[in-house]
Amino acid sequence: MKISVIIPVYNAEEYVSQAVESALQFEDVYEVILIEDKSPDNALEVCRKLEEKHDRVKLYQHPDKGNHGAGASRNLGMEKVTGDFVAFLDADDYYLPNRFDAERELFKNPEVEGVYGAIGVKYYSEKAREQYYPIYKDKLDTVYKKTRPEDVYQGLISLRGTFGLIHLDTLTLRRSSLSKMDRFFETSLRLHQDSEITIRLAYYLKLYTGINDKAIALRGVHENNRITKVDSGKINPAQTRVLLWRELNHWAENEKTVPDHVKLHIRRMLRSFEIAIAPPVKKWAMIGKYLITDYPSIRSGLFNINFRKNLF
Structure with a gap:
Protein backbone atom coordinates (compact mmCIF):
# COMPACT_ATOMS: atom_id res chain seq x y z
CA MET A 1 0.00 0.00 0.00
CA SER A 232 -19.37 21.76 25.44
CA GLY A 233 -22.11 24.29 24.73
CA LYS A 234 -19.90 27.33 24.14
CA ILE A 235 -21.33 27.41 20.63
CA ASN A 236 -24.98 26.54 19.97
CA PRO A 237 -24.78 23.12 18.24
CA ALA A 238 -28.19 23.59 16.61
CA GLN A 239 -26.91 26.65 14.75
CA THR A 240 -23.97 24.76 13.27
CA ARG A 241 -26.20 21.81 12.38
CA VAL A 242 -28.59 24.06 10.46
CA LEU A 243 -25.68 24.85 8.16
CA LEU A 244 -24.76 21.16 7.89
CA TRP A 245 -28.27 20.00 7.00
CA ARG A 246 -28.80 22.96 4.67
CA GLU A 247 -25.74 21.90 2.71
CA LEU A 248 -26.85 18.25 2.67
CA ASN A 249 -30.30 19.32 1.53
CA HIS A 250 -28.77 21.31 -1.32
CA TRP A 251 -26.72 18.27 -2.34
CA ALA A 252 -29.67 15.85 -2.13
CA GLU A 253 -31.99 18.09 -4.14
CA ASN A 254 -29.40 18.35 -6.91
CA GLU A 255 -28.39 14.68 -6.91
CA LYS A 256 -31.03 12.92 -9.02
CA THR A 257 -30.15 9.45 -7.74
CA VAL A 258 -30.91 10.21 -4.07
CA PRO A 259 -34.17 8.36 -3.17
CA ASP A 260 -37.19 10.51 -2.33
CA HIS A 261 -37.48 9.16 1.22
CA VAL A 262 -33.86 10.15 1.88
CA LYS A 263 -34.46 13.64 0.52
CA LEU A 264 -37.52 13.94 2.76
CA HIS A 265 -35.54 12.84 5.82
CA ILE A 266 -32.76 15.35 5.15
CA ARG A 267 -35.31 18.12 4.67
CA ARG A 268 -37.07 17.09 7.89
CA MET A 269 -33.80 17.29 9.81
CA LEU A 270 -33.09 20.72 8.36
CA ARG A 271 -36.55 21.99 9.34
CA SER A 272 -36.19 20.63 12.87
CA PHE A 273 -32.93 22.45 13.50
CA GLU A 274 -34.20 25.65 11.87
CA ILE A 275 -37.16 25.58 14.25
CA ALA A 276 -34.93 24.65 17.21
CA ILE A 277 -32.85 27.84 16.96
CA ALA A 278 -35.87 30.11 16.40
CA PRO A 279 -37.10 32.25 19.32
CA PRO A 280 -40.09 30.62 21.09
CA VAL A 281 -42.57 33.16 19.73
CA LYS A 282 -41.49 32.38 16.17
CA LYS A 283 -41.52 28.58 16.36
CA TRP A 284 -45.22 28.20 15.64
CA ALA A 285 -45.05 30.78 12.87
CA MET A 286 -42.31 28.72 11.23
CA ILE A 287 -44.31 25.53 11.66
CA GLY A 288 -47.25 27.25 9.98
CA LYS A 289 -45.03 28.46 7.17
CA TYR A 290 -43.60 25.00 6.53
CA LEU A 291 -47.02 23.37 6.76
CA ILE A 292 -47.83 25.44 3.70
CA THR A 293 -44.51 25.35 1.86
CA ASP A 294 -43.14 21.93 2.92
CA TYR A 295 -46.00 19.93 4.43
CA PRO A 296 -44.39 16.48 3.91
CA SER A 297 -41.36 17.28 6.09
CA ILE A 298 -43.50 18.64 8.96
CA ARG A 299 -46.01 15.79 8.76
CA SER A 300 -43.27 13.13 8.82
CA GLY A 301 -41.40 15.10 11.47
CA LEU A 302 -44.22 14.77 13.98
CA PHE A 303 -43.59 11.02 13.98
CA ASN A 304 -39.84 11.51 14.54
CA ILE A 305 -38.56 11.79 18.12
CA ASN A 306 -35.58 13.97 17.21
CA PHE A 307 -37.82 16.35 15.31
CA ARG A 308 -40.24 16.63 18.24
CA LYS A 309 -37.34 17.13 20.64
CA ASN A 310 -36.06 20.09 18.59
CA LEU A 311 -39.60 21.36 18.17
CA PHE A 312 -40.51 21.52 21.82
Missing part, protein backbone atom coordinates in the same frame (compact mmCIF):
# COMPACT_ATOMS: atom_id res chain seq x y z
CA LYS A 2 1.09 3.57 -0.72
CA ILE A 3 -0.88 5.77 1.67
CA SER A 4 -0.93 9.56 1.63
CA VAL A 5 -1.86 11.09 5.01
CA ILE A 6 -3.30 14.61 4.95
CA ILE A 7 -2.92 16.72 8.10
CA PRO A 8 -4.41 20.23 8.23
CA VAL A 9 -2.46 22.30 10.76
CA TYR A 10 -3.91 25.17 12.75
CA ASN A 11 -2.92 26.25 16.25
CA ALA A 12 -1.29 22.87 16.91
CA GLU A 13 2.41 23.51 17.54
CA GLU A 14 2.25 21.37 20.70
CA TYR A 15 0.73 18.35 18.97
CA VAL A 16 1.63 18.20 15.27
CA SER A 17 4.99 16.45 15.78
CA GLN A 18 3.26 13.60 17.59
CA ALA A 19 0.67 13.36 14.80
CA VAL A 20 3.35 13.20 12.11
CA GLU A 21 5.48 10.65 13.95
CA SER A 22 2.41 8.47 14.51
CA ALA A 23 1.84 8.36 10.74
CA LEU A 24 5.48 7.79 9.86
CA GLN A 25 5.64 4.66 12.02
CA PHE A 26 4.01 2.78 9.12
CA GLU A 27 6.00 1.69 6.07
CA ASP A 28 2.70 1.83 4.17
CA VAL A 29 2.61 5.61 4.63
CA TYR A 30 4.17 6.91 1.45
CA GLU A 31 3.88 10.60 2.34
CA VAL A 32 2.56 12.90 5.03
CA ILE A 33 1.12 16.12 3.63
CA LEU A 34 0.97 19.04 6.03
CA ILE A 35 -1.27 21.97 5.11
CA GLU A 36 -0.39 24.89 7.39
CA ASP A 37 -3.43 27.18 7.68
CA LYS A 38 -1.90 30.44 8.99
CA SER A 39 -1.68 29.33 12.59
CA PRO A 40 -1.47 32.06 15.25
CA ASP A 41 1.13 30.00 17.11
CA ASN A 42 4.50 28.61 16.06
CA ALA A 43 3.06 25.66 14.11
CA LEU A 44 4.55 26.76 10.77
CA GLU A 45 8.10 26.63 12.09
CA VAL A 46 7.45 23.23 13.68
CA CYS A 47 6.14 21.97 10.33
CA ARG A 48 9.21 23.28 8.52
CA LYS A 49 11.48 21.38 10.89
CA LEU A 50 9.43 18.21 10.38
CA GLU A 51 9.79 18.57 6.60
CA GLU A 52 13.55 19.03 6.95
CA LYS A 53 13.84 16.01 9.23
CA HIS A 54 11.69 13.52 7.28
CA ASP A 55 11.87 12.78 3.54
CA ARG A 56 8.24 11.62 3.54
CA VAL A 57 6.88 14.89 4.98
CA LYS A 58 5.73 17.59 2.56
CA LEU A 59 4.64 21.04 3.72
CA TYR A 60 2.23 23.33 1.88
CA GLN A 61 0.33 26.53 2.56
CA HIS A 62 -2.58 28.10 0.73
CA PRO A 63 -1.46 30.22 -2.24
CA ASP A 64 -2.25 33.44 -0.35
CA LYS A 65 -0.77 31.99 2.86
CA GLY A 66 -4.06 32.83 4.56
CA ASN A 67 -6.42 30.98 6.88
CA HIS A 68 -9.13 29.05 5.03
CA GLY A 69 -10.30 26.42 7.49
CA ALA A 70 -9.87 22.67 7.80
CA GLY A 71 -12.09 21.84 4.81
CA ALA A 72 -10.17 24.01 2.36
CA SER A 73 -6.89 22.76 3.80
CA ARG A 74 -7.87 19.14 3.28
CA ASN A 75 -8.98 20.01 -0.27
CA LEU A 76 -5.53 21.44 -0.97
CA GLY A 77 -4.05 18.27 0.46
CA MET A 78 -6.21 16.21 -1.89
CA GLU A 79 -4.68 18.10 -4.81
CA LYS A 80 -1.17 17.25 -3.64
CA VAL A 81 -1.48 13.51 -2.87
CA THR A 82 0.40 11.02 -5.02
CA GLY A 83 -0.28 7.77 -3.12
CA ASP A 84 -2.78 5.08 -4.08
CA PHE A 85 -4.75 5.53 -0.85
CA VAL A 86 -5.72 8.62 1.14
CA ALA A 87 -6.03 8.89 4.92
CA PHE A 88 -6.66 11.86 7.18
CA LEU A 89 -5.36 12.95 10.56
CA ASP A 90 -6.05 16.03 12.66
CA ALA A 91 -2.91 17.74 13.90
CA ASP A 92 -3.82 17.25 17.57
CA ASP A 93 -4.71 13.56 17.16
CA TYR A 94 -2.55 10.52 16.46
CA TYR A 95 -2.62 7.01 15.02
CA LEU A 96 -2.20 3.84 17.06
CA PRO A 97 -0.02 0.91 15.88
CA ASN A 98 -3.06 -1.02 14.55
CA ARG A 99 -4.24 1.88 12.37
CA PHE A 100 -3.93 0.09 9.03
CA ASP A 101 -4.20 -3.57 10.08
CA ALA A 102 -7.70 -4.06 8.63
CA GLU A 103 -6.95 -1.94 5.58
CA ARG A 104 -4.08 -4.14 4.46
CA GLU A 105 -6.43 -7.10 4.18
CA LEU A 106 -9.65 -5.42 3.04
CA PHE A 107 -8.10 -3.41 0.22
CA LYS A 108 -6.89 -6.62 -1.41
CA ASN A 109 -10.49 -6.76 -2.65
CA PRO A 110 -10.72 -4.24 -5.54
CA GLU A 111 -14.39 -3.62 -4.73
CA VAL A 112 -13.46 -2.06 -1.39
CA GLU A 113 -13.28 1.70 -1.91
CA GLY A 114 -12.94 2.80 1.69
CA VAL A 115 -12.41 1.42 5.19
CA TYR A 116 -13.30 3.01 8.54
CA GLY A 117 -12.69 2.08 12.17
CA ALA A 118 -13.01 3.34 15.75
CA ILE A 119 -11.44 6.33 17.44
CA GLY A 120 -10.77 6.74 21.15
CA VAL A 121 -10.11 9.76 23.36
CA LYS A 122 -6.88 11.22 24.74
CA TYR A 123 -7.17 13.99 27.35
CA TYR A 124 -4.10 16.19 27.13
CA SER A 125 -4.50 17.67 30.60
CA GLU A 126 -6.34 17.07 33.83
CA LYS A 127 -8.20 20.32 33.22
CA ALA A 128 -9.41 19.01 29.87
CA ARG A 129 -10.45 15.72 31.47
CA GLU A 130 -12.35 17.47 34.26
CA GLN A 131 -14.07 19.80 31.82
CA TYR A 132 -14.93 17.42 28.99
CA TYR A 133 -15.09 13.92 30.46
CA PRO A 134 -18.91 14.20 30.94
CA ILE A 135 -19.15 14.74 27.17
CA TYR A 136 -16.65 12.25 25.73
CA LYS A 137 -15.99 9.88 28.65
CA ASP A 138 -13.64 7.11 27.41
CA LYS A 139 -15.97 5.77 24.73
CA LEU A 140 -15.18 4.68 21.20
CA ASP A 141 -16.71 6.64 18.34
CA THR A 142 -17.41 4.47 15.32
CA VAL A 143 -20.13 2.78 13.32
CA TYR A 144 -21.20 0.40 16.05
CA LYS A 145 -21.68 -2.77 14.01
CA LYS A 146 -20.49 -4.11 10.70
CA THR A 147 -22.77 -2.66 8.06
CA ARG A 148 -23.27 -3.37 4.38
CA PRO A 149 -21.60 -0.62 2.32
CA GLU A 150 -24.87 0.24 0.61
CA ASP A 151 -26.49 0.94 3.99
CA VAL A 152 -23.82 3.09 5.59
CA TYR A 153 -24.98 6.47 4.29
CA GLN A 154 -28.51 5.87 5.58
CA GLY A 155 -27.10 5.17 9.03
CA LEU A 156 -25.01 8.32 8.97
CA ILE A 157 -28.09 10.48 8.31
CA SER A 158 -29.97 8.74 11.14
CA LEU A 159 -32.30 6.65 9.02
CA ARG A 160 -31.21 3.47 10.76
CA GLY A 161 -31.56 4.35 14.44
CA THR A 162 -28.52 4.20 16.74
CA PHE A 163 -25.67 3.86 14.30
CA GLY A 164 -22.61 5.86 15.28
CA LEU A 165 -20.31 7.87 13.05
CA ILE A 166 -17.23 7.74 10.87
CA HIS A 167 -14.37 9.88 12.15
CA LEU A 168 -12.00 11.11 9.46
CA ASP A 169 -8.95 9.97 11.44
CA THR A 170 -10.11 6.37 10.93
CA LEU A 171 -11.10 6.62 7.25
CA THR A 172 -8.90 5.39 4.41
CA LEU A 173 -9.99 5.81 0.78
CA ARG A 174 -8.91 4.25 -2.50
CA ARG A 175 -7.72 7.25 -4.46
CA SER A 176 -8.88 5.96 -7.84
CA SER A 177 -12.46 5.77 -6.53
CA LEU A 178 -12.55 9.47 -5.67
CA SER A 179 -13.28 10.33 -9.29
CA LYS A 180 -16.91 9.51 -8.41
CA MET A 181 -17.00 12.67 -6.29
CA ASP A 182 -17.70 15.98 -7.98
CA ARG A 183 -16.14 17.81 -5.03
CA PHE A 184 -14.51 17.00 -1.71
CA PHE A 185 -14.80 19.10 1.45
CA GLU A 186 -17.45 21.80 1.59
CA THR A 187 -15.50 24.98 2.35
CA SER A 188 -18.55 27.01 3.38
CA LEU A 189 -18.75 24.89 6.54
CA ARG A 190 -16.19 25.78 9.22
CA LEU A 191 -17.60 22.99 11.40
CA HIS A 192 -19.10 19.60 10.48
CA GLN A 193 -17.24 19.36 7.16
CA ASP A 194 -16.32 15.83 8.25
CA SER A 195 -19.96 14.81 8.83
CA GLU A 196 -21.03 16.28 5.51
CA ILE A 197 -18.34 14.62 3.44
CA THR A 198 -18.55 11.21 5.12
CA ILE A 199 -22.25 11.08 4.25
CA ARG A 200 -21.54 11.88 0.61
CA LEU A 201 -18.58 9.49 0.51
CA ALA A 202 -20.74 6.72 1.94
CA TYR A 203 -23.37 7.44 -0.72
CA TYR A 204 -20.99 7.24 -3.68
CA LEU A 205 -18.37 4.74 -2.47
CA LYS A 206 -18.38 1.26 -0.97
CA LEU A 207 -17.15 1.83 2.57
CA TYR A 208 -16.38 -1.22 4.72
CA THR A 209 -16.12 -1.65 8.48
CA GLY A 210 -12.57 -2.25 9.64
CA ILE A 211 -11.62 -2.47 13.33
CA ASN A 212 -14.56 -1.08 15.28
CA ASP A 213 -14.18 -2.81 18.64
CA LYS A 214 -10.98 -1.03 19.65
CA ALA A 215 -9.40 2.32 18.84
CA ILE A 216 -7.09 2.68 15.83
CA ALA A 217 -6.52 6.39 16.51
CA LEU A 218 -6.94 8.77 19.42
CA ARG A 219 -8.65 12.14 19.32
CA GLY A 220 -6.88 14.74 21.43
CA VAL A 221 -9.15 16.71 23.73
CA HIS A 222 -7.83 20.03 25.02
CA GLU A 223 -9.16 23.47 25.80
CA ASN A 224 -8.64 24.88 22.29
CA ASN A 225 -10.42 22.24 20.17
CA ARG A 226 -12.85 23.90 17.79
CA ILE A 227 -15.29 21.01 17.96
CA THR A 228 -14.90 20.76 21.74
CA LYS A 229 -16.25 24.29 22.07
CA VAL A 230 -19.34 23.20 20.18
CA ASP A 231 -19.83 19.98 22.12
Whole structure:
Protein backbone atom coordinates (compact mmCIF):
# COMPACT_ATOMS: atom_id res chain seq x y z
CA MET A 1 0.00 0.00 0.00
CA LYS A 2 1.09 3.57 -0.72
CA ILE A 3 -0.88 5.77 1.67
CA SER A 4 -0.93 9.56 1.63
CA VAL A 5 -1.86 11.09 5.01
CA ILE A 6 -3.30 14.61 4.95
CA ILE A 7 -2.92 16.72 8.10
CA PRO A 8 -4.41 20.23 8.23
CA VAL A 9 -2.46 22.30 10.76
CA TYR A 10 -3.91 25.17 12.75
CA ASN A 11 -2.92 26.25 16.25
CA ALA A 12 -1.29 22.87 16.91
CA GLU A 13 2.41 23.51 17.54
CA GLU A 14 2.25 21.37 20.70
CA TYR A 15 0.73 18.35 18.97
CA VAL A 16 1.63 18.20 15.27
CA SER A 17 4.99 16.45 15.78
CA GLN A 18 3.26 13.60 17.59
CA ALA A 19 0.67 13.36 14.80
CA VAL A 20 3.35 13.20 12.11
CA GLU A 21 5.48 10.65 13.95
CA SER A 22 2.41 8.47 14.51
CA ALA A 23 1.84 8.36 10.74
CA LEU A 24 5.48 7.79 9.86
CA GLN A 25 5.64 4.66 12.02
CA PHE A 26 4.01 2.78 9.12
CA GLU A 27 6.00 1.69 6.07
CA ASP A 28 2.70 1.83 4.17
CA VAL A 29 2.61 5.61 4.63
CA TYR A 30 4.17 6.91 1.45
CA GLU A 31 3.88 10.60 2.34
CA VAL A 32 2.56 12.90 5.03
CA ILE A 33 1.12 16.12 3.63
CA LEU A 34 0.97 19.04 6.03
CA ILE A 35 -1.27 21.97 5.11
CA GLU A 36 -0.39 24.89 7.39
CA ASP A 37 -3.43 27.18 7.68
CA LYS A 38 -1.90 30.44 8.99
CA SER A 39 -1.68 29.33 12.59
CA PRO A 40 -1.47 32.06 15.25
CA ASP A 41 1.13 30.00 17.11
CA ASN A 42 4.50 28.61 16.06
CA ALA A 43 3.06 25.66 14.11
CA LEU A 44 4.55 26.76 10.77
CA GLU A 45 8.10 26.63 12.09
CA VAL A 46 7.45 23.23 13.68
CA CYS A 47 6.14 21.97 10.33
CA ARG A 48 9.21 23.28 8.52
CA LYS A 49 11.48 21.38 10.89
CA LEU A 50 9.43 18.21 10.38
CA GLU A 51 9.79 18.57 6.60
CA GLU A 52 13.55 19.03 6.95
CA LYS A 53 13.84 16.01 9.23
CA HIS A 54 11.69 13.52 7.28
CA ASP A 55 11.87 12.78 3.54
CA ARG A 56 8.24 11.62 3.54
CA VAL A 57 6.88 14.89 4.98
CA LYS A 58 5.73 17.59 2.56
CA LEU A 59 4.64 21.04 3.72
CA TYR A 60 2.23 23.33 1.88
CA GLN A 61 0.33 26.53 2.56
CA HIS A 62 -2.58 28.10 0.73
CA PRO A 63 -1.46 30.22 -2.24
CA ASP A 64 -2.25 33.44 -0.35
CA LYS A 65 -0.77 31.99 2.86
CA GLY A 66 -4.06 32.83 4.56
CA ASN A 67 -6.42 30.98 6.88
CA HIS A 68 -9.13 29.05 5.03
CA GLY A 69 -10.30 26.42 7.49
CA ALA A 70 -9.87 22.67 7.80
CA GLY A 71 -12.09 21.84 4.81
CA ALA A 72 -10.17 24.01 2.36
CA SER A 73 -6.89 22.76 3.80
CA ARG A 74 -7.87 19.14 3.28
CA ASN A 75 -8.98 20.01 -0.27
CA LEU A 76 -5.53 21.44 -0.97
CA GLY A 77 -4.05 18.27 0.46
CA MET A 78 -6.21 16.21 -1.89
CA GLU A 79 -4.68 18.10 -4.81
CA LYS A 80 -1.17 17.25 -3.64
CA VAL A 81 -1.48 13.51 -2.87
CA THR A 82 0.40 11.02 -5.02
CA GLY A 83 -0.28 7.77 -3.12
CA ASP A 84 -2.78 5.08 -4.08
CA PHE A 85 -4.75 5.53 -0.85
CA VAL A 86 -5.72 8.62 1.14
CA ALA A 87 -6.03 8.89 4.92
CA PHE A 88 -6.66 11.86 7.18
CA LEU A 89 -5.36 12.95 10.56
CA ASP A 90 -6.05 16.03 12.66
CA ALA A 91 -2.91 17.74 13.90
CA ASP A 92 -3.82 17.25 17.57
CA ASP A 93 -4.71 13.56 17.16
CA TYR A 94 -2.55 10.52 16.46
CA TYR A 95 -2.62 7.01 15.02
CA LEU A 96 -2.20 3.84 17.06
CA PRO A 97 -0.02 0.91 15.88
CA ASN A 98 -3.06 -1.02 14.55
CA ARG A 99 -4.24 1.88 12.37
CA PHE A 100 -3.93 0.09 9.03
CA ASP A 101 -4.20 -3.57 10.08
CA ALA A 102 -7.70 -4.06 8.63
CA GLU A 103 -6.95 -1.94 5.58
CA ARG A 104 -4.08 -4.14 4.46
CA GLU A 105 -6.43 -7.10 4.18
CA LEU A 106 -9.65 -5.42 3.04
CA PHE A 107 -8.10 -3.41 0.22
CA LYS A 108 -6.89 -6.62 -1.41
CA ASN A 109 -10.49 -6.76 -2.65
CA PRO A 110 -10.72 -4.24 -5.54
CA GLU A 111 -14.39 -3.62 -4.73
CA VAL A 112 -13.46 -2.06 -1.39
CA GLU A 113 -13.28 1.70 -1.91
CA GLY A 114 -12.94 2.80 1.69
CA VAL A 115 -12.41 1.42 5.19
CA TYR A 116 -13.30 3.01 8.54
CA GLY A 117 -12.69 2.08 12.17
CA ALA A 118 -13.01 3.34 15.75
CA ILE A 119 -11.44 6.33 17.44
CA GLY A 120 -10.77 6.74 21.15
CA VAL A 121 -10.11 9.76 23.36
CA LYS A 122 -6.88 11.22 24.74
CA TYR A 123 -7.17 13.99 27.35
CA TYR A 124 -4.10 16.19 27.13
CA SER A 125 -4.50 17.67 30.60
CA GLU A 126 -6.34 17.07 33.83
CA LYS A 127 -8.20 20.32 33.22
CA ALA A 128 -9.41 19.01 29.87
CA ARG A 129 -10.45 15.72 31.47
CA GLU A 130 -12.35 17.47 34.26
CA GLN A 131 -14.07 19.80 31.82
CA TYR A 132 -14.93 17.42 28.99
CA TYR A 133 -15.09 13.92 30.46
CA PRO A 134 -18.91 14.20 30.94
CA ILE A 135 -19.15 14.74 27.17
CA TYR A 136 -16.65 12.25 25.73
CA LYS A 137 -15.99 9.88 28.65
CA ASP A 138 -13.64 7.11 27.41
CA LYS A 139 -15.97 5.77 24.73
CA LEU A 140 -15.18 4.68 21.20
CA ASP A 141 -16.71 6.64 18.34
CA THR A 142 -17.41 4.47 15.32
CA VAL A 143 -20.13 2.78 13.32
CA TYR A 144 -21.20 0.40 16.05
CA LYS A 145 -21.68 -2.77 14.01
CA LYS A 146 -20.49 -4.11 10.70
CA THR A 147 -22.77 -2.66 8.06
CA ARG A 148 -23.27 -3.37 4.38
CA PRO A 149 -21.60 -0.62 2.32
CA GLU A 150 -24.87 0.24 0.61
CA ASP A 151 -26.49 0.94 3.99
CA VAL A 152 -23.82 3.09 5.59
CA TYR A 153 -24.98 6.47 4.29
CA GLN A 154 -28.51 5.87 5.58
CA GLY A 155 -27.10 5.17 9.03
CA LEU A 156 -25.01 8.32 8.97
CA ILE A 157 -28.09 10.48 8.31
CA SER A 158 -29.97 8.74 11.14
CA LEU A 159 -32.30 6.65 9.02
CA ARG A 160 -31.21 3.47 10.76
CA GLY A 161 -31.56 4.35 14.44
CA THR A 162 -28.52 4.20 16.74
CA PHE A 163 -25.67 3.86 14.30
CA GLY A 164 -22.61 5.86 15.28
CA LEU A 165 -20.31 7.87 13.05
CA ILE A 166 -17.23 7.74 10.87
CA HIS A 167 -14.37 9.88 12.15
CA LEU A 168 -12.00 11.11 9.46
CA ASP A 169 -8.95 9.97 11.44
CA THR A 170 -10.11 6.37 10.93
CA LEU A 171 -11.10 6.62 7.25
CA THR A 172 -8.90 5.39 4.41
CA LEU A 173 -9.99 5.81 0.78
CA ARG A 174 -8.91 4.25 -2.50
CA ARG A 175 -7.72 7.25 -4.46
CA SER A 176 -8.88 5.96 -7.84
CA SER A 177 -12.46 5.77 -6.53
CA LEU A 178 -12.55 9.47 -5.67
CA SER A 179 -13.28 10.33 -9.29
CA LYS A 180 -16.91 9.51 -8.41
CA MET A 181 -17.00 12.67 -6.29
CA ASP A 182 -17.70 15.98 -7.98
CA ARG A 183 -16.14 17.81 -5.03
CA PHE A 184 -14.51 17.00 -1.71
CA PHE A 185 -14.80 19.10 1.45
CA GLU A 186 -17.45 21.80 1.59
CA THR A 187 -15.50 24.98 2.35
CA SER A 188 -18.55 27.01 3.38
CA LEU A 189 -18.75 24.89 6.54
CA ARG A 190 -16.19 25.78 9.22
CA LEU A 191 -17.60 22.99 11.40
CA HIS A 192 -19.10 19.60 10.48
CA GLN A 193 -17.24 19.36 7.16
CA ASP A 194 -16.32 15.83 8.25
CA SER A 195 -19.96 14.81 8.83
CA GLU A 196 -21.03 16.28 5.51
CA ILE A 197 -18.34 14.62 3.44
CA THR A 198 -18.55 11.21 5.12
CA ILE A 199 -22.25 11.08 4.25
CA ARG A 200 -21.54 11.88 0.61
CA LEU A 201 -18.58 9.49 0.51
CA ALA A 202 -20.74 6.72 1.94
CA TYR A 203 -23.37 7.44 -0.72
CA TYR A 204 -20.99 7.24 -3.68
CA LEU A 205 -18.37 4.74 -2.47
CA LYS A 206 -18.38 1.26 -0.97
CA LEU A 207 -17.15 1.83 2.57
CA TYR A 208 -16.38 -1.22 4.72
CA THR A 209 -16.12 -1.65 8.48
CA GLY A 210 -12.57 -2.25 9.64
CA ILE A 211 -11.62 -2.47 13.33
CA ASN A 212 -14.56 -1.08 15.28
CA ASP A 213 -14.18 -2.81 18.64
CA LYS A 214 -10.98 -1.03 19.65
CA ALA A 215 -9.40 2.32 18.84
CA ILE A 216 -7.09 2.68 15.83
CA ALA A 217 -6.52 6.39 16.51
CA LEU A 218 -6.94 8.77 19.42
CA ARG A 219 -8.65 12.14 19.32
CA GLY A 220 -6.88 14.74 21.43
CA VAL A 221 -9.15 16.71 23.73
CA HIS A 222 -7.83 20.03 25.02
CA GLU A 223 -9.16 23.47 25.80
CA ASN A 224 -8.64 24.88 22.29
CA ASN A 225 -10.42 22.24 20.17
CA ARG A 226 -12.85 23.90 17.79
CA ILE A 227 -15.29 21.01 17.96
CA THR A 228 -14.90 20.76 21.74
CA LYS A 229 -16.25 24.29 22.07
CA VAL A 230 -19.34 23.20 20.18
CA ASP A 231 -19.83 19.98 22.12
CA SER A 232 -19.37 21.76 25.44
CA GLY A 233 -22.11 24.29 24.73
CA LYS A 234 -19.90 27.33 24.14
CA ILE A 235 -21.33 27.41 20.63
CA ASN A 236 -24.98 26.54 19.97
CA PRO A 237 -24.78 23.12 18.24
CA ALA A 238 -28.19 23.59 16.61
CA GLN A 239 -26.91 26.65 14.75
CA THR A 240 -23.97 24.76 13.27
CA ARG A 241 -26.20 21.81 12.38
CA VAL A 242 -28.59 24.06 10.46
CA LEU A 243 -25.68 24.85 8.16
CA LEU A 244 -24.76 21.16 7.89
CA TRP A 245 -28.27 20.00 7.00
CA ARG A 246 -28.80 22.96 4.67
CA GLU A 247 -25.74 21.90 2.71
CA LEU A 248 -26.85 18.25 2.67
CA ASN A 249 -30.30 19.32 1.53
CA HIS A 250 -28.77 21.31 -1.32
CA TRP A 251 -26.72 18.27 -2.34
CA ALA A 252 -29.67 15.85 -2.13
CA GLU A 253 -31.99 18.09 -4.14
CA ASN A 254 -29.40 18.35 -6.91
CA GLU A 255 -28.39 14.68 -6.91
CA LYS A 256 -31.03 12.92 -9.02
CA THR A 257 -30.15 9.45 -7.74
CA VAL A 258 -30.91 10.21 -4.07
CA PRO A 259 -34.17 8.36 -3.17
CA ASP A 260 -37.19 10.51 -2.33
CA HIS A 261 -37.48 9.16 1.22
CA VAL A 262 -33.86 10.15 1.88
CA LYS A 263 -34.46 13.64 0.52
CA LEU A 264 -37.52 13.94 2.76
CA HIS A 265 -35.54 12.84 5.82
CA ILE A 266 -32.76 15.35 5.15
CA ARG A 267 -35.31 18.12 4.67
CA ARG A 268 -37.07 17.09 7.89
CA MET A 269 -33.80 17.29 9.81
CA LEU A 270 -33.09 20.72 8.36
CA ARG A 271 -36.55 21.99 9.34
CA SER A 272 -36.19 20.63 12.87
CA PHE A 273 -32.93 22.45 13.50
CA GLU A 274 -34.20 25.65 11.87
CA ILE A 275 -37.16 25.58 14.25
CA ALA A 276 -34.93 24.65 17.21
CA ILE A 277 -32.85 27.84 16.96
CA ALA A 278 -35.87 30.11 16.40
CA PRO A 279 -37.10 32.25 19.32
CA PRO A 280 -40.09 30.62 21.09
CA VAL A 281 -42.57 33.16 19.73
CA LYS A 282 -41.49 32.38 16.17
CA LYS A 283 -41.52 28.58 16.36
CA TRP A 284 -45.22 28.20 15.64
CA ALA A 285 -45.05 30.78 12.87
CA MET A 286 -42.31 28.72 11.23
CA ILE A 287 -44.31 25.53 11.66
CA GLY A 288 -47.25 27.25 9.98
CA LYS A 289 -45.03 28.46 7.17
CA TYR A 290 -43.60 25.00 6.53
CA LEU A 291 -47.02 23.37 6.76
CA ILE A 292 -47.83 25.44 3.70
CA THR A 293 -44.51 25.35 1.86
CA ASP A 294 -43.14 21.93 2.92
CA TYR A 295 -46.00 19.93 4.43
CA PRO A 296 -44.39 16.48 3.91
CA SER A 297 -41.36 17.28 6.09
CA ILE A 298 -43.50 18.64 8.96
CA ARG A 299 -46.01 15.79 8.76
CA SER A 300 -43.27 13.13 8.82
CA GLY A 301 -41.40 15.10 11.47
CA LEU A 302 -44.22 14.77 13.98
CA PHE A 303 -43.59 11.02 13.98
CA ASN A 304 -39.84 11.51 14.54
CA ILE A 305 -38.56 11.79 18.12
CA ASN A 306 -35.58 13.97 17.21
CA PHE A 307 -37.82 16.35 15.31
CA ARG A 308 -40.24 16.63 18.24
CA LYS A 309 -37.34 17.13 20.64
CA ASN A 310 -36.06 20.09 18.59
CA LEU A 311 -39.60 21.36 18.17
CA PHE A 312 -40.51 21.52 21.82
